[in-house]
Amino acid sequence: KQEVTQIPAALSVPEGENLVLNCSFTDSAIYNLQWFRQDPGKGLTSLLLIQSSQREQTSGRLNASLDKSSGRSTLYIAASQPGDSATYLCAVVDSNYQLIWGAGTKLIIKP
Amino acid sequence: DTAVSQTPKYLVTQMGNDKSIKCEQNLGHDTMYWYKQDSKKFLKIMFSYNNKELIINETVPNRFSPKSPDKAHLNLHINSLELGDSAVYFCACGASGGVLNEQFFGPGTRLTVL
Numbered sequence A: 001k002q003e004v005t006q007i008p009a010a011l012s013v014p015e016g017e018n019l020v021l022n023c024s025f026t027d028s029a030i031y032n033l034q035w036f037r038q039d040p041g042k043g044l045t046s047l048l049l050i051q052s053s054q055r056e057q058t059s060g061r062l063n064a065s066l067d068k069s070s071g072r073s074t075l076y077i078a079a080s081q082p083g084d085s086a087t088y089l090c091a092v093v094d095s096n097y098q099l100i101w102g103a104g105t106k107l108i109i110k111p
Numbered sequence B: 001d002t003a004v005s006q007t008p009k010y011l012v013t014q015m016g017n018d019k020s021i022k023c024e025q026n027l028g029h030d031t032m033y034w035y036k037q038d039s040k041k042f043l044k045i046m047f048s049y050n051n052k053e054l055i056i057n058e059t060v061p062n063r064f065s066p067k068s069p070d071k072a073h074l075n076l077h078i079n080s081l082e083l084g085d086s087a088v089y090f091c092a093c094g095a096s097g098g099v100l101n102e103q104f105f106g107p108g109t110r111l112t113v114l
Helices: none
Strands: A004-007 A010-014 A019-025 A030-038 A044-051 A056-059 A062-067 A072-077 A086-094 A099-101 A105-110 B004-007 B010-013 B019-025 B031-037 B043-050 B053-057 B064-070 B073-078 B087-094 B103-105 B109-113
Touching: A004 A086, A010 A019, A019 A030, A019 A086, A019 A105, A030 A062, A030 A072, A044 A056, A044 A062, A044 A072, A044 B103, A072 A086, A099 B043, B004 B087, B010 B019, B019 B031, B019 B087, B019 B109, B031 B073, B043 B064, B043 B073, B073 B087
Parallel strands: A010 A105, B010 B109
Antiparallel strands: A004 A019, A019 A072, A030 A044, A030 A086, A056 A062, A062 A072, A086 A099, A086 A105, B004 B019, B019 B073, B031 B043, B031 B087, B043 B053, B064 B073, B087 B103, B087 B109
């Protein structure tokens, strides 16, 4: 059974720092992995989608990597800003076409 | 212009009541979803509709009944609400191909059952 884990559950860093959020999954048989951002009252926003054949995707200051064999993905945020404060969720589409979610990492960027 | 909208945003109601949550998307996508986010923040898919037809129906009590009057709408009706139904419910949409495609989410409806 596929399980997705995100550690840490919460992270607080000063503005301007680069940071890495981690996501691990137990079964490497996935179709893709997505990173989302959740803001209170605003739902989830898709940030990056990495297909199983890809190693990374980039969007602006965000870079997501995927290592399927080790069951890991990282979301790298460069030059963090207070507006980056949110909960970041990762989700994988498993071999049964189920979207399996992690519980998220709550990120706080201190001005 | 909001891509996926849900109403209401907050819903507080008594046990045993019947309530509905509405969802509308203006992205023109064929597939719509309902997710439940529990207190531990995990999202679990409840239903998926493609072109008004039910595709996925996870293990959800039959008190929950989705209705898709057209491709742009997927409403969720809940009968005989229970305390355990308290959660945030998210509507989402995406292109045909289901969960393999990027999904776009609504703002969520926080349901509190007293």
